[in-house]
Amino acid sequence: MVYQQIFHQDTRGRGTYEISADVNRIIHDSGVITGFCQVFVHHTSASLTLCENADPSVRQDLESFMARLVIDGDPMFCHTQEGNDDMSAHIRSILTNMDLCIPITNGRGALGTWQGIYLWEHRTRPHRRRISVTVYGE
Amino acid sequence: MVYQQIFHQDTRGRGTYEISADVNRIIHDSGVITGFCQVFVHHTSASLTLCENADPSVRQDLESFMARLVIDGDPMFCHTQEGNDDMSAHIRSILTNMDLCIPITNGRGALGTWQGIYLWEHRTRPHRRRISVTVYGE
Amino acid sequence: MVYQQIFHQDTRGRGTYEISADVNRIIHDSGVITGFCQVFVHHTSASLTLCENADPSVRQDLESFMARLVIDGDPMFCHTQEGNDDMSAHIRSILTNMDLCIPITNGRGALGTWQGIYLWEHRTRPHRRRISVTVYGE
Numbered sequence: 001m002v003y004q005q006i007f008h009q010d011t012r013g014r015g016t017y018e019i020s021a022d023v024n025r026i027i028h029d030s031g032v033i034t035g036f037c038q039v040f041v042h043h044t045s046a047s048l049t050l051c052e053n054a055d056p057s058v059r060q061d062l063e064s065f066m067a068r069l070v071i072d073g074d075p076m077f078c079h080t081q082e083g084n085d086d087m088s089a090h091i092r093s094i095l096t097n098m099d100l101c102i103p104i105t106n107g108r109g110a111l112g113t114w115q116g117i118y119l120w121e122h123r124t125r126p127h128r129r130r131i132s133v134t135v136y137g138e
Numbered sequence: 139m140v141y142q143q144i145f146h147q148d149t150r151g152r153g154t155y156e157i158s159a160d161v162n163r164i165i166h167d168s169g170v171i172t173g174f175c176q177v178f179v180h181h182t183s184a185s186l187t188l189c190e191n192a193d194p195s196v197r198q199d200l201e202s203f204m205a206r207l208v209i210d211g212d213p214m215f216c217h218t219q220e221g222n223d224d225m226s227a228h229i230r231s232i233l234t235n236m237d238l239c240i241p242i243t244n245g246r247g248a249l250g251t252w253q254g255i256y257l258w259e260h261r262t263r264p265h266r267r268r269i270s271v272t273v274y275g276e
Numbered sequence: 277m278v279y280q281q282i283f284h285q286d287t288r289g290r291g292t293y294e295i296s297a298d299v300n301r302i303i304h305d306s307g308v309i310t311g312f313c314q315v316f317v318h319h320t321s322a323s324l325t326l327c328e329n330a331d332p333s334v335r336q337d338l339e340s341f342m343a344r345l346v347i348d349g350d351p352m353f354c355h356t357q358e359g360n361d362d363m364s365a366h367i368r369s370i371l372t373n374m375d376l377c378i379p380i381t382n383g384r385g386a387l388g389t390w391q392g393i394y395l396w397e398h399r400t401r402p403h404r405r406r407i408s409v410t411v412y413g414e
Contacts, residue, residue: 172278172280172410173278173410173412174314174410174412187370188320188369188370188374188375189320189366189370190320190321190366193355193357195354195355196355196363196366198354198355199352199353199354199355199363199366199367200366200367200370202352202353203346203350203352203367206352207345233371234370234371235373238375239314239316239375239377240316240375241280241314241316241408241410242410243280243408248316248318248408249318250317250318250319250320250406251318252319252320253318253319253320253374274278274412275278276278
């Protein structure tokens with residue numbers, strides 16, 4: 001059984017946006033009980049990540065860490081036509097990932113107790129991001 | 139064909155633990171000859187990685203590199219309630235990954251000659267980590 | 277439906293090599309219309325990444341960033357028997373990934389407008405890299 005759905009997530013600019021409920025709704029719609037789902041963001045300046053979902057300070061610290069590691073407007077960068085956050089957004093996406101796979105058990109995404117699925121917007125301005133979820137199983 | 143098994147790996151604290159044999163045993167149990175398997179760790183402070191499995195100094199250097207990149211007790215971090223290795227463990231997990239997909243060929247995980255599958259414990263104290271393996275194919 | 281093919285990519289040393297056309301050819305050969313494909317590189321010193329494929333300066337900046345983050349010949353490294361780019365190649369691979377999953381829609385890899393699939397060679401000398409593509413779906 002293969003089931004595929006696309007949805008969009010609007011962002012208010014740089015930051016993490018939880019999409020666990022969207023993914024679980026698509027898993028539910030698929031009717032799959034045991035299997036896995038593949039989540040994919042069709043962009044090169046936003047990524048997907050599994051992150052602790054209880055304490056918001058985790059995601060703040062994550063953002064601070066990444067901002068220090070990949071410096072907006074780093075003078076080393078040549079690819080700057082869309083602004084200081086252009087090249088850094090590409091690197092941040094590559095260091096985290098644009099694809100994610102989650103097992104499905106008992107008809108739900110089998111996330112750990114503290115795991116949430118997040119879209120990570122790396123551009124500073126708002127964007128509309130396309131995400132596809134492909135579900136496999138029985 | 140979908141086949142799913144969960145196992146636990148006890149860790150003695152921070153470091154890498156090879157789980158290639160566990161994954162291959164589950165692939166064997168599934169009876170799948172051609173396909174792929176998805177490995178998933180249900181935590182946000184441990185991750186999965188493919189690493190050179192011949193010379194242990196590779197994993198020591200990897201650990202040293204990561205410890206320098208993501209500093210335990212970095213004064214920038216707000217999320218510190220569980221100690222100096224709390225936030226750094228989340229970041230280390232996100233920079234490496236909690237999910238992994240491996241092709242199956244001739245009934246085995248088709249790893250390269252020098253590839254091993256490792257659970258990477260990022261907390262300094264011992265933990266019991268839950269890992270699920272979902273196998274697909276024919 | 278499961279379909280698997282292996283191909284090789286020759287590299288001229290460190291850098292990124294687009295393999296989107298190779299992956300799409302294999303998807304086409306499989307006959308799968310809706311599903312996903314898993315791409316895997318069977319090495320620990322080369323990786324796979326999705327990157328912006330329009331402006332080559334993105335990949336130059338990416339290379340510059342990674343070369344500064346993971347220093348060839350870092351005096352911290354013990355694993356140096358194959359030269360200055362030995363251990364750094366392992367770390368670069370782990371920070372990016374050896375596996376990648378792409379959804380298939382309408383018989384093609386459903387990449388975003390600016391997404392290309394790249395093999396990233398991390399060794400400075402030329403290598404022949406083995407890549408397998410496993411396709412699932414209907």
